[in-house]
Amino acid sequence: MRITVLGKSPSWQDAGGACSGYLVQEDGYTLLLDCGNGVFSKLRGHVDYVDVDAILISHLHADHFLDLVPFAYALTYAPRQQPVAVAGWPGTSDPACPELYAPLGAKEMFRQIVSCWGNEQLIEDAFSLHEYQAWDEVSLGPFQVRFCEVPHYTPTFAVELVTSGRRFTYSADCSPNQELVDFARDTDLLLIEATLPRPERTGERGHLTPSEAGDHGRRARAKRLVITHFSDELDPEWADQEATRAFGGPVGLAHDGAVYSV
Numbered sequence: 001m002r003i004t005v006l007g008k009s010p011s012w013q014d015a016g017g018a019c020s021g022y023l024v025q026e027d028g029y030t031l032l033l034d035c036g037n038g039v040f041s042k043l044r045g046h047v048d049y050v051d052v053d054a055i056l057i058s059h060l061h062a063d064h065f066l067d068l069v070p071f072a073y074a075l076t077y078a079p080r081q082q083p084v085a086v087a088g089w090p091g092t093s094d095p096a097c098p099e100l101y102a103p104l105g106a107k108e109m110f111r112q113i114v115s116c117w118g119n120e121q122l123i124e125d126a127f128s129l130h131e132y133q134a135w136d137e138v139s140l141g142p143f144q145v146r147f148c149e150v151p152h153y154t155p156t157f158a159v160e161l162v163t164s165g166r167r168f169t170y171s172a173d174c175s176p177n178q179e180l181v182d183f184a185r186d187t188d189l190l191l192i193e194a195t196l197p198r199p200e201r202t203g204e205r206g207h208l209t210p211s212e213a214g215d216h217g218r219r220a221r222a223k224r225l226v227i228t229h230f231s232d233e234l235d236p237e238w239a240d241q242e243a244t245r246a247f248g249g250p251v252g253l254a255h256d257g258a259v260y261s262v
């Protein structure tokens with residue numbers, strides 16, 4: 001499978017960047033893993049949005065789903081999606097309607113957000129929406145999908161994609177935990193968040209430092225480790241050194257446009 005980083009920023013975009021979004025492609029099937037703010041624009045630089053087969057949202061934080069809004073507007077209002085000829089497009093009887101998998105409660109949250117200014121069913125009408133729970137196993141094209149709930153501020157799910165005997169594991173956002181280590185055991189590629197310059201000083205923990213991300217990769221015996229979800233305001237050399245030391249081997253640093261083959 002081919003993984004393209006569309007956005008690796010944390011909850012505020014890097015200069016010219018996008019929040020979480022990863023394009024995963026295999027055998028002509030296109031899956032978008034998370035769709036944070038800025039991702040729809042980046043997506044359009046790589047694939048035609050009507051060719052996205054499915055979108056999978058790891059958790060309902062803005063930086064992981066907010067660009068479902070412009071994506072839904074495109075699917076609803078673009079001339080090429082209309083049943084009659086418009087603006088040079090011939091009209092279609094089969095408009096694109098990608099599958100959308102999001103955690104339980106997503107439909108209600110999407111309605112609340114969109115209803116602030118308009119049609120509350122915008123997202124559920126534009127996509128084929130399914131709500132998932134931790135124990136669900138889903139087949140999406142060539143991918144077998146599993147979830148693992150990880151500790152964060154809201155229900156959050158690490159995601160495993162398997163195809164042709166190859167495994168890709170995505171941490172989503174999480175504080176230090178054993179569940180991810182067990183879930184990612186011996187995976188071919190672990191894409192793991194490394195948001196923090198230092199552990200949170202007060203309150204509930206919700207994210208990892210680069211050193212903690214490296215430590216999770218080492219304990220999981222991941223064959224390859226790539227850290228993501230860090231700001232361009234964090235020194236990448238420092239993050240690399242911290243993660244590499246804890247992992248015990250070379251670590252990749254995600255950047256927008258990076259491609260990984262698994």
Ligand SMILES: [Zn+2]
Nearest residue numbers: 059061152173
């Ligand atoms: Zn989050």
